[in-house]
Amino acid sequence: MTGTVDPLFQPLKAGALDLRNRIVMAPLTRSRADAKTLAPRQINADYYGQRASAGLIIAEATQIMPEGQGYAWTPGIHSDEQIAGWKLVADAVHAKGGTIVLQLWHVGRISHRDLQPGGKLPVAPSAVKPEGKAFTETGFKDLETPRALELDEIPAIIAQYGRASANAIAAGFDGVEVHGANGYLPDQFLRDKTNLRTDAYGGSIENRARFLLEATEAAIAAIGHERVGIRLSPVSPANDCADSNPEPLFTYLTERLSELGLAYLHVIEGETRGSRAPEGAFDLSVLRQAFKGVYIGNNGYDPTLAASRVAAGEVDAVAFGRPFIANPDLVERIREGAPLAEPDEATFYGGGEQGYTDYPTRGQDQAKVA
Numbered sequence: 001m002t003g004t005v006d007p008l009f010q011p012l013k014a015g016a017l018d019l020r021n022r023i024v025m026a027p028l029t030r031s032r033a034d035a036k037t038l039a040p041r042q043i044n045a046d047y048y049g050q051r052a053s054a055g056l057i058i059a060e061a062t063q064i065m066p067e068g069q070g071y072a073w074t075p076g077i078h079s080d081e082q083i084a085g086w087k088l089v090a091d092a093v094h095a096k097g098g099t100i101v102l103q104l105w106h107v108g109r110i111s112h113r114d115l116q117p118g119g120k121l122p123v124a125p126s127a128v129k130p131e132g133k134a135f136t137e138t139g140f141k142d143l144e145t146p147r148a149l150e151l152d153e154i155p156a157i158i159a160q161y162g163r164a165s166a167n168a169i170a171a172g173f174d175g176v177e178v179h180g181a182n183g184y185l186p187d188q189f190l191r192d193k194t195n196l197r198t199d200a201y202g203g204s205i206e207n208r209a210r211f212l213l214e215a216t217e218a219a220i221a222a223i224g225h226e227r228v229g230i231r232l233s234p235v236s237p238a239n240d241c242a243d244s245n246p247e248p249l250f251t252y253l254t255e256r257l258s259e260l261g262l263a264y265l266h267v268i269e270g271e272t273r274g275s276r277a278p279e280g281a282f283d284l285s286v287l288r289q290a291f292k293g294v295y296i297g298n299n300g301y302d303p304t305l306a307a308s309r310v311a312a313g314e315v316d317a318v319a320f321g322r323p324f325i326a327n328p329d330l331v332e333r334i335r336e337g338a339p340l341a342e343p344d345e346a347t348f349y350g351g352g353e354q355g356y357t358d359y360p361t362r363g364q365d366q367a368k369v370a
């Protein structure tokens with residue numbers, strides 16, 4: 001078994017990021033920030049520290065401003081307390097020789113007025129109501145019709161991507177990942193089901209890509225292109241987002257992103273947490289071709305598939321999501337060909353140590369059995 005996973009253990013340079021292996025921890029919302037300040041706490045530092053043997057940790061989606069929040073107890077990166085909280089996390093990972101970036105998040109319409117400052121409506125490119133529920137402090141509630149952003153409100157949001165990037169560096173992160181995936185605000189601008197605008201941010205592919213490109217450029221201006229990565233989910237229907245013709249849209253976007261010299265492009269291949277080849281999907285290898293830089297694949301990988309795709313040059317590294325929840329020592333288990341533990345979905349969001357920092361490593365597991 002060991003021989004077959006060797007490709008995953010070749011080091012990789014992604015811009016300014018040094019990955020000691022090609023096993024990346026995907027961003028995972030766990031809704032366990034401090035309830036009042038939405039700052040990370042010691043428990044969050046413990047959790048990420050346990051997983052520091054990953055080649056790269058992409059820390060969970062983190063709101064760049066209060067309006068960017070869409071779920072209860074998700075962390076922010078817009079206050080001093082939040083920067084201090086994230087410093088605990090970055091320090092814990094660095095103490096174990098790991099590399100960690102922060103995922104920058106604005107949820108747009110995937111929110112609820114209960115989570116918004118002043119109880120206002122969530123904002124979006126257009127007033128198009130999403131199907132689905134919001135996870136609030138008092139339970140699941142129907143998503144609402146958002147308020148369409150005025151043209152003159154957009155620059156302040158773009159600028160916040162730059163400020164959040166600077167805050168992430170101040171907290172000790174090695175870089176940031178702009179969250180352009182899963183039907184959140186940048187993705188809502190990209191796709192024609194959610195973007196009905198007729199100004200410079202809507203209509204043509206160039207116009208719909210503008211928001212995400214400007215947000216990425218703001219991050220680059222703040223911390224440098226070699227510390228900025230991006231995540232896309234070109235064929236995922238997550239959060240009721242869709243496009244009538246995604247291939248030219250995402251090909252254009254990837255070509256433009258390639259020109260920016262980013263640390264990496266991170267692609268959710270298929271339906272997020274679902275099929276790797278959903279109906280109507282196009283062949284994502286065109287994006288691999290279009291992006292001249294490090295390409296991270298994700299979604300439904302097991303170690304064998306990951307190693308074979310890295311060996312074939314189809315991806316440079318692979319991000320694992322759910323496997324990292326239940327296996328803090330995922331890297332060691334993959335190296336040894338050991339079985340992987342399954343995560344408990346009931347403890348994904350909210351709560352404390354249970355289902356978070358109490359998953360045993362393999363050695364601890366075996367000690368328990370003995």
Ligand SMILES: Cc1cc2nc3c(=O)[nH]c(=O)nc-3n(C[C@H](O)[C@H](O)[C@H](O)COP(=O)(O)O)c2cc1C
Nearest residue numbers: 026027028029060061273299300301320321322348
């Ligand atoms: C509990 C949970 C939380 C997630 N949170 C995020 C997130 O914050 N940002 C993001 O881009 N994707 C998020 N995802 C998607 C994962 O990063 C990943 O794309 C997905 O789980 C598929 O990878 P996997 O098959 O290895 O689990 C989340 C997934 C799960 C299961």
